[in-house]
Amino acid sequence: MGKSAGGCWKGAFSTALLYGSLALFTSILHNVFLLYYVETFVSIYKIDKVSFWVGESVFLLWNSLNDPLFGWLSDRAFLSAPQAGPQITSPEVVLKRLKALSRNGPLFALSFLAFWVAWASPGLQFLLCLCLYDGFLTMVDLNHNALLADLAVSFSDRTRLNFHCSIFSALGSFSVFLSYSFWDKEDFYYFRLFCVALAAFSILGFYVVSRMLRHRFEKEVQPRQNEATMLKELNVCPAPLTPQDQPVTIKMYLRQLSKHKNFMWFVSMNLVQVFHCHFNSNFFPLFLEHLLSDNISASTGSILLGISYIAPHLNNLYFLTLCQRYGVYQVVRWLFMLKLGLSVAMLLAGADHIYLLCIFIASNRVFTEGTCKLLNLVISDLVDEDFVLNQRRQATSALLFGMVALLTKPGQTFAPLIGTWLLCVYTGYDIFEREHKKDSVVSMPDVPGSGNPPLRLGCFYMLVFVPITCALLQLTAWSRFTLHGRKLQGIKTLRQGAQHGQLIDVKAI
Template sequence: MGRSVWGFWQGVFSTGVLYGSLSLFISILHNVFLLYYVETFVSVYKIDKISFWVGETVFLIWNSVNDPLFGWLSDRSFLNSPQSGSQVTSSEVVLKRLKALSTNGPLFALSFLAFWVAWARPGLQFLLCLCLYDGFLSMVDLHHSALLADLAVSAADRTRLNFHCSVFSALGSFSVFLSYSFWDKEDFYLFRLFCVTLASFSVLGFFIVSRMLRHSFQQMACPRKDETLRQEISVGSSPSTQPEKPVTVRLYLKQLSRHRNFKWFVSMNLIQVFHCHFNNNFFPLFLEHLLSDNISASTGSILLGISYIAPHLNNLYFLTLCQRYGVYHVIRWLFMVKLGLSVVMVLAGADHIYLLCIFIASNRVFTEGTCKLLKLVISDLVDEDFVVNRRQQATSALLFGMVALLTKPGQTFAPLIGTWLLCVYTGYDIFEREPVKDSLVSVPDVVSGSGTPPLRLGCFYLLVFVPIACALLQLAAWSQFTLHGRKLQGIKTLRQSAQHGHLIDVKAI
């Protein structure tokens, strides 16, 4: 009876649905964290300014370092050639990642709860909570992202997995809307209860789904005569050619430095991370100074809601385009759309309010949509690294970690460059709230004959010229990326056929 029930639920929930549902358990917590953790420590716990900046600085360093660190700890056993015994199989790699998710997922949810109850001095709690939460988040995100490259090799299968992730991430975004009903700085009880409910749901979800995935994969990974079914869930075992010596950190970094497509992708992705966080940081500023006098508060909240939900829903359409035209071309089109919309907005000016509303919302939607496609590209880079360096196993988590290490500085550059540009053009300092004498625009009459306020015009410049600059730089870097078309198909064929013999020379592709 028990086995029949288990088989029934396995029939209802496919591997793609189970994999995608893990995004739900992450997003319902992380969206609430992003929206409320600063306000909680500043307004509720009354943290002082020095402790806040010290905590953010330490968090910035830890946030950048932990991704490659955890990636190396996870994948170092796959880089070294075994001295004796059998090699690690691809099925064992997947099961290892699922075991890590079943452990770190619930711990991630529990670390989320540590923010909403005062248990130490505000400065100490802020530092410990941030580092603890981000550590478990990085572990969960790394293994979840690495599974995208380990569960499937073909572009169609990976797109299908990413499709399910987008659906469940969109569902997880609704936790933000529900949170407004419980958030009250004066009475924190209901909000704490809401967070406990979310965390409990996430713990239960991680435990059940990871167990179902492991059980499903163990059954499907058993030797079968049906090769088609086998390829659907397995990436194949490693090539028979063994590395001459274990791969050290130094050797791995040297190999990565010679990975041309990796370097161009990181260059493009650094700008993308910068632009995503620039939109997040300055979205309220744009609403306040460009639209607040012309739209109602409800319209502003709708724009904010669209900016959270629409990227996930829009990504479902982008993924169908990826299946038809390839990820490379879809991302290039999105860069061109971003550039085109920004140029149109420059020509239209800041006085077309409805066009401005559409542009502010669409700019964030398209930018976030691009970010959600990049995991597919990183998975392709995992395949190329596997083939070019003749790995025993693909080091998926480590490569995702290295990408995070090299692109996360964009999170810091975004507010720094944005506030500097705003101060240069308008004299407006968001910290001091006093104009700077030598700013390029200090008097309204100099700026516009119609008396356009310099701050509003400066915000408009930021809104339109930052996307233009980002799009031009990204198109230049993306044009140098060659892992698409026939070359990408050749790489995937080599990885899938690695179990049948020695790898063919990559230069022959």
């Protein structure tokens, strides 16, 4: 009876479904964080400008460095210690990732709660909250992304895992819409209760799902542990170390990575992608205000904002079906070409076609964010290539994801800096010094245009020329990326051969 019930439970929740659901417990919190943390500290806690910029500067440094640091701490056992005797199996690696998620997931949810109650001076609380939150978020993201490469090697299995992540990430985006009902700067009590409810749901979700997954993979690990115990009792000596079994230091690893050409070309392309994603996020309100606010209602602007959050996840479901048919390399290449084509068409049409502007502003963000959702599949392929090229005993998934983040996260900083600099150079408009003037202008509806045509034109040119430049740079770098087609199939065959008998069939678990 118990075995039958267990089988039904197992059939009801596949590994891919449980893996994807972990994205829900992250996204419901992170979307709310992105929307409200600045407004909370500026408008409610009254943080001063110096403390705000000091906190953001330290956060940017910590945000870039913690990915490779945590990746190294997670995967150093596969590099720094010789794995003589029986190799670490894929189920054991997956179990290690799940244990990290079961610890750090609830801590991530608790760090989210620390933003919404004043417990220290605003400057100190801002700095500590940002660093704690991003530290636990990084641990969750790294281990969750690494599982994509560790759970399966075949493209179809990885696509299925990514497919479920997109569905649950889209569901998680609805927390943004719910939050509008509770957000009130004058009465913060109900918003705090809402955040507590979200955090409690996330903690429960991380605990239950990671426990279910761990239970499955512990069954896979147990036979290996029994075998190792039996060999130890029989005093079977491990085989002597071969050259590829020697410990790999961080210096050696970085040297190996610098010679990994596809990794370098991917990072070059992805740096531009991260820049463009954050440029769209940072300047979306500016484009709405100066290009569309006189011609569309506030509800239409709200709908455009909502579409920009949810549509990339839903769109990704279609992109993944295209990836299964044509390969992720071709789909990403088509998205770059589409971005270039739409931007050129908008430039030729001009700034006076309001409906075209609405479609372009929304689609530009949707397609750009949609591309980002596919790139984890490419990083997983790079994990396979790194494993084969350097003859590793076990793929260092978390570390490679961390190194990608280290080299591409500066794009987050470049986006607002370059964007505000371009705006200032072209129009003379300083978004920081003249914000009070901008507010006074907006409050004068009687004066159409309000003397700001250069600003409107500057916003339009930024809107179209930034994606044109990004697309050209990305197409150039992407054309040099060779890990696709026959070469990719060969890499996957070699990895599956090297770890024969250890890889996990997602459908079977």
